[in-house]
Every structure is written in C-alpha cells, then in structure tokens.
Amino acid sequence: MLVDARTLSAGTVVTCDVAIIGAGAAGITIAREFIDTRTEVCVFESGGTDYSAETQMLAQGGNVGLPYFDLRAERIRALGGCTGHWGGDCRPLDPIDFATREWLHDSGWPFGLETLKPYYERATQVLRIKPYATYDVDRSQVQSQRPGLTSLRFAEDAVELRRWQQSGPLRFGKAFRDELERAANVTVYLNANLVRFGTNDEGSVIDSIELAVLQGPRFTARARLFILATGTIENARLLLGVPDGKGRTFGARNDLIGRYFQEHPAFSELAMLVPAERRPLSDFRDEVDMLSFGFTEAMQRRHELLNSNFFIEPRRIGADPAGVVSLRRLSGAIRAGRLPDDLFEHISRILADFPAVTDYTYRRIFKPTSDVVGYFEIGFAAEQAPNPDSRVRLGDEVDALGIPRVELDWQLADIDRENIVRTMNALVQEVGKAGLGRIKLLFAEDASDWREHLVASHHQMGTTRMHPDPKRGVVDENCRTHGVANLYVAGGSVFPTSGASSPTFTIVALALRLADHLKEKLA
Amino acid sequence: MLASLGTVLGLPVRAAGIVANDPLPERLAALFPHARASARALGIACRRAGACAGTPQVLAEQVCADPAERHRLTRCSVEELRAWIDARIRADFTEGRIVRVEGWMLSETEARLYALVAAG
Numbered sequence: 001m002l003v004d005a006r007t008l009s010a011g012t013v014v015t016c017d018v019a020i021i022g023a024g025a026a027g028i029t030i031a032r033e034f035i036d037t038r039t040e041v042c043v044f045e046s047g048g049t050d051y052s053a054e055t056q057m058l059a060q061g062g063n064v065g066l067p068y069f070d071l072r073a074e075r076i077r078a079l080g081g082c083t084g085h086w087g088g089d090c091r092p093l094d095p096i097d098f099a100t101r102e103w104l105h106d107s108g109w110p111f112g113l114e115t116l117k118p119y120y121e122r123a124t125q126v127l128r129i130k131p132y133a134t135y136d137v138d139r140s141q142v143q144s145q146r147p148g149l150t151s152l153r154f155a156e157d158a159v160e161l162r163r164w165q166q167s168g169p170l171r172f173g174k175a176f177r178d179e180l181e182r183a184a185n186v187t188v189y190l191n192a193n194l195v196r197f198g199t200n201d202e203g204s205v206i207d208s209i210e211l212a213v214l215q216g217p218r219f220t221a222r223a224r225l226f227i228l229a230t231g232t233i234e235n236a237r238l239l240l241g242v243p244d245g246k247g248r249t250f251g252a253r254n255d256l257i258g259r260y261f262q263e264h265p266a267f268s269e270l271a272m273l274v275p276a277e278r279r280p281l282s283d284f285r286d287e288v289d290m291l292s293f294g295f296t297e298a299m300q301r302r303h304e305l306l307n308s309n310f311f312i313e314p315r316r317i318g319a320d321p322a323g324v325v326s327l328r329r330l331s332g333a334i335r336a337g338r339l340p341d342d343l344f345e346h347i348s349r350i351l352a353d354f355p356a357v358t359d360y361t362y363r364r365i366f367k368p369t370s371d372v373v374g375y376f377e378i379g380f381a382a383e384q385a386p387n388p389d390s391r392v393r394l395g396d397e398v399d400a401l402g403i404p405r406v407e408l409d410w411q412l413a414d415i416d417r418e419n420i421v422r423t424m425n426a427l428v429q430e431v432g433k434a435g436l437g438r439i440k441l442l443f444a445e446d447a448s449d450w451r452e453h454l455v456a457s458h459h460q461m462g463t464t465r466m467h468p469d470p471k472r473g474v475v476d477e478n479c480r481t482h483g484v485a486n487l488y489v490a491g492g493s494v495f496p497t498s499g500a501s502s503p504t505f506t507i508v509a510l511a512l513r514l515a516d517h518l519k520e521k522l523a
Numbered sequence: 524m525l526a527s528l529g530t531v532l533g534l535p536v537r538a539a540g541i542v543a544n545d546p547l548p549e550r551l552a553a554l555f556p557h558a559r560a561s562a563r564a565l566g567i568a569c570r571r572a573g574a575c576a577g578t579p580q581v582l583a584e585q586v587c588a589d590p591a592e593r594h595r596l597t598r599c600s601v602e603e604l605r606a607w608i609d610a611r612i613r614a615d616f617t618e619g620r621i622v623r624v625e626g627w628m629l630s631e632t633e634a635r636l637y638a639l640v641a642a643g
C-alpha cells in the first residue's frame with residue numbers, strides 16, 4: 001500500500017513490526033522480502049513517487065574536502081532513491097575485498113565472499129540480471145565477442161578480465177511500485193521524514209520514531225525493529241543529528257559514525273598504452289556487458305595494492321594520424337638541423353605509429369575510415385583506503401525540518417596516492433613482460449598531481465562501518481547498531497572497505513541477508 | 524617489442540663512433556632500419572633524461588656484459604639476436620629494470636639500444 005503522509009492527521013500513531021526508513025535500493029529490497037508474510041512492515045520515504053525540488057532541498061549539504069558532486073542533486077529523494085538516476089553497473093566484490101590485509105589498515109569484513117554468495121545470487125533476481133555464475137569470465141566467449149581484449153594476453157596469474165552486468169538500469173521506484181502498492185502487509189508512507197528517535201532511558205532500545213511532512217503534520221511510528229536505509233551520507237547524518245526524546249544523539253556515543261567515508265576514486269588519463277599488435281576498433285567493442293582488467297589477488301598481495309579496475313579505452317589512429325604528422329615534422333626539423341622543442345611528444349607519437357609507419361602506407365593511415373586502434377587510454381577506479389579523517393559531519397545550518405545539514409569532508413590518504421604509483425608500475429611491468437606494448441605515464445613520478453586526474457564515481461560507502469567490536473565499528477556483523485538492541489542499518493554505509501566494484505549489487509545482497517536475519521529475529 | 528614494433532632488418536647502419544673491431548654495436552644499431560630517425564630521437568631523449576650514457580661500445584657492453592655471450596651475439600643470426608633482445612627486454616620488465624623517459628616506461632636494454640643509435 002502507498003500512503004501519502006500529507007493526508008495523515010497530526011499525532012497519528014502507526015504500528016508495525018518492522019519500520020524501514022528510506023525507500024531506495026536497500027529499503028525497497030528489505031520491504032519486498034516481507035511481502036505476503038505475517039510481518040507488518042512500514043516504509044517511511046522522504047520523497048514522493050516523483051522528484052520534487054522542495055523535498056530535494058532536504059538533501060543539500062556542503063563539500064569541504066576534495067571536490068565532490070553537489071549533494072542536493074546527487075541523492076534523489078523520491079521512491080527508489082538514487083536508483084532514479086544510477087548507471088546500473090553491477091559487479092560483486094572480489095574475495096580479497098573481504099580479507100584483512102596487513103598493508104591496509106582497518107581492512108577486513110566480519111565474513112567472506114562465501115557468506116554473501118547466496119545473497120548475490122538472490123540479488124541477481126532483484127536487479128534482473130543474469131545469474132551470479134555469469135561473473136565467471138568465459139574467455140572463449142570474450143574471444144569471439146571482443147577478441148581485442150583477449151589479444152591483450154597478460155600473464156593470467158597477474159591480470160584478470162572482470163565482467164560487469166548492466167541492470168537496465170533498474171529504477172527501483174518504478175519497477176517495484178505496483179508490487180508495493182498491492183502488498184497488503186507493507187505500507188509505504190511517502191513524504192515522511194525521520195526527525196526523532198524515541199528510546200528507553202538508556203537509549204539502548206528504540207520504541208518509536210517521529211516523522212515529519214514538509215509544512216505538514218508530524219506523526220509517530222511504533223515498531224519492534226527499525227532499519228535505517230537512507231543512503232550512506234544520510235544514514236550518518238541521521239545518527240549524528242536526529243535526537244531522541246532526551247535530546248541525545250547516537251553520534252555522541254560513537255565517534256566512528258560518519259567516519260571512513262569512502263568513494264571509488266577514479267583516475268582518468270593516467271597513461272597511454274601503445275599496443276604491439278594492431279587490431280581494428282571493432283575487436284574491442286561490444287554492447288552487451290562491460291569488461292575491465294584487474295590485478296589478481298596474488299598480484300595485489302605481492303605489490304600490496306588496493307583493488308582497482310582498469311578501463312582501457314581504445315583510440316583510433318585513422319582519426320588521428322598524429323604519429324605520421326610527427327614523423328614528417330620531426331624529419332623535417334632534423335633535416336633543417338634542429339630538433340623540435342616538444343621532441344618527445346613527437347617521439348611518443350612516432351612510437352605509437354611505429355607499426356603503422358612500417359606496416360602501412362601513409363595513404364592508408366590517412367584514410368578517414370581507418371579503424372585501427374593506435375593506442376589505449378588507461379584509467380582506473382580504485383578501492384579507497386579506509387580513512388577515519390574522510391568523513392561526514394554535521395554543519396551549522398539546519399534543513400526545513402530542523403535537522404543539521406551535512407558537511408562532507410572527503411579525503412584521500414597518502415596510501416591512495418602511493419597506490420597509483422604502485423598500481424601503474426605493476427601494470428607497466430606486466431605489459432612489458434608480456435610484450436604487449438609500451439606505456440607512457442601521464443602523471444608525476446610520485447603521483448603528486450593526482451588531484452588533476454581524480455574523478456569521483458557516485459559511490460558512497462563506509463560511514464557506519466561494520467565490525468564486531470563496538471570500538472571499531474558502528475554496526476555489528478548483522479548490521480545492528482552497537483549498543484542499540486533493535487536499530488539496524490542498511491546500505492553502503494556499512495561497508496568496512498569498498499572493494500573496487502560498484503556498490504549496489506552488494507547493497508542489495510546485504511539487504512537480503514538483513515531481511516533473513518530480521519525474519520529469524522521476529523520468528 | 525622490437526619485433527612487435529614491426530621493424531625489419533635492413534642494411535647495416537654505418538655509424539660514426541662504433542669501434543671497428545667489435546661488430547656488436549653495429550649489429551645492434553642495425554636493428555632499426557626503418558625507424559632509425561625515431562630510435563635516434565628516442566636515444567637523444569634517453570640520454571637527456573640521464574637514463575643511459577656512454578659510447579656505443581660501452582652501451583653494447585651494458586646490453587650484454589658477458590663476453591662469451593657477446594661473442595655469440597656477434598655471430599648468431601639476426602632472428603636469434605632479435606629473440607635474445609626480446610627476452611632481455613622482457614626480463615628487464617620482470618625484474619623492474621625500467622627507466623622513465625619523458626613518461627615512457629622503457630626497459631633498460633631498449634633505452635640503451637636507442638642511446639646507442641643516437642651515439643652513432
């Protein structure tokens with residue numbers, strides 16, 4: 001059932017077994033798991049079924065760290081949450097992402113991939129993608145679809161091909177609206193914003209929450225279990241800024257809330273790879289699924305790397321016969337007894353066109369329809385090292401409902417910069433070892449210019465990290481908030497480390513796991 | 524890389540500064556028949572970057588330090604020489620013997636070959 005909370009009278013009290021705050025990928029997934037069970041579920045969603053500028057203002061916040069997206073526009077406040085404009089790329093975490101790695105402080109999940117696998121399998125159905133086994137790359141299939149990628153014959157124990165799946169992109173709000181509307185035991189309250197927790201004296205049990213409608217009534221929901229599923233930044237914001245009846249916040253009790261904010265820092269135009277073997281562009285293109293390269297677990301351990309995905313973008317030489325132009329210019333300059341100032345720029349182009357210059361005639365290279373890959377642009381999206389100084393905190397301003405706005409202080413640490421150098425050097429070695437070509441690095445030797453290459457990925461994680469030890473985490477291995485018997489957190493905020501895969505597939509898998517846990521609890 | 528760069532052996536390059544009684548520098552310099560101008564330009568860049576220095580003789584000795592092996596390389600077929608260089612370059616990458624020249628990540632061996640051409 002969908003209920004517009006604007007139609008409720010002030011002081012209404014709704015009662016249910018499970019109260020879910022936030023109807024994005026996580027909240028909707030959990031709610032759906034209870035459809036046609038005997039559990040009464042209420043979902044409280046800040047937005048309506050469609051985007052509203054006024055509601056969106058509630059998401060406004062400041063960026064005080066590294067440049068980041070406008071927080072108001074980034075996180076859609078409507079049924080379906082950010083899936084209203086996500087890209088739909090799905091990939092599970094790799095086994096190493098769950099591991100405690102000596103070289104990575106604060107790494108390690110309370111469980112491994114094996115625990116999550118059955119939930120990933122179920123998540124494929126939610127996201128309407130092919131079964132989990134699809135992620136095992138079938139090289140012969142790649143060979144027939146994109147022979148160019150398999151022709152980059154890296155040592156198999158060093159570099160692996162990774163498959164991604166595209167979910168549509170599935171818009172949760174649209175895709176599941178009818179189902180939620182029909183569900184007799186699930187009620188979604190739209191335009192309902194969490195503004196207060198009601199707790200016992202010790203603050204260890206939540207008995208109710210107060211919800212507010214913009215310029216409208218406030219009402220109360222009582223439940224046995226509460227799940228905060230408002231997205232990584234809001235989950236932290238609400239725990240830090242929403243008071244209980246005594247004016248206390250959870251943030252005052254646990255300084256870890258809001259810390260360890262992680263993104264997938266992507267570094268573009270880091271390098272160019274001039275391939276030894278020239279192949280047509282069509283050998284690399286396929287509309288079906290995205291593929292990336294990544295270092296194997298053994299390589300990551302050997303070089304103490306953070307996980308990352310390389311995206312290798314083929315560029316034509318037909319469209320840019322720069323090498324030939326350079327060769328002409330260079331030989332002209334040499335004949336005239338001088339060397340051009342930008343000598344190496346020319347040389348790099350010549351290197352790029354070595355085979356072309358020797359194997360092809362100039363005429364052929366200049367042919368505008370030429371479809372030969374001249375070089376690859378290389379960038380990668382990396383796991384961010386967990387960093388307590390990278391954080392969400394409360395700002396001085398409040399929103400229209402009196403909740404403090406957030407300040408996002410996204411920070412990268414030295415290890416993230418060093419990782420660029422280590423990762424790219426390892427790639428240089430692998431390319432050279434396998435005789436695949438040569439790499440020109442486009443960043444400073446110590447990567448001190450990393451900021452110029454940095455792009456964020458729209459992936460927010462880590463602000464209510466999972467750890468069995470209350471001193472090291474905000475939620476336990478079941479996503480229950482430490483110190484509160486019945487408050488759970490769902491979403492990317494519980495990730496202790498981010499891996500290098502887009503987060504939503506894992507968010508959905510964790511949401512399914514949490515739903516199972518809650519069912520057990522309620523039984 | 525040499526083979527993959529598509530260079531084809533042509534006439535030997537007669538370069539000034541190559542010691543007459545040791546044919547190896549000359550053989551190595553001859554590995555770039557079509558792209559000699561480029562190899563030379565690369566060599567200049569390698570030298571300028573301080574990645575390698577010395578006469579062709581010195582550079583050839585750095586490419587192959589073992590006298591017996593050097594002796595063999597002066598007599599082997601061009602294909603064998605190419606294969607030896609290729610293996611050497613790959614070994615450089617494996618063992619991290621890499622030089623950065625204006626951003627290009629080259630094996631020490633190939634940088635020396637370019638420098639050798641530039642010295643000629």
Ligand SMILES: Cc1cc2nc3c(=O)[nH]c(=O)nc-3n(C[C@H](O)[C@H](O)[C@H](O)COP(=O)(O)OP(=O)(O)OC[C@H]3O[C@@H](n4cnc5c(N)ncnc54)[C@H](O)[C@@H]3O)c2cc1C
Pocket residue numbers: 021022023024025026027044045046047074075076077078079080081082083085086087088089090192193194229230231232234238457458459460490491492502503504505507
């Ligand atoms: C442009 C873009 C592209 C992306 N592309 C990808 C991709 O390709 N692959 C991928 O894996 N991920 C991608 N993501 C990330 C993905 O959208 C998120 O990981 C996912 O939506 C998170 O789900 P969630 O349920 O935790 O949070 P959200 O989807 O953000 O949902 C949170 C919900 O909580 C509601 N809410 C907030 N505050 C309150 C409150 N006080 N009271 C009640 N309700 C509240 C919000 O209105 C919202 O509906 C992308 C994100 C963006 C912005």
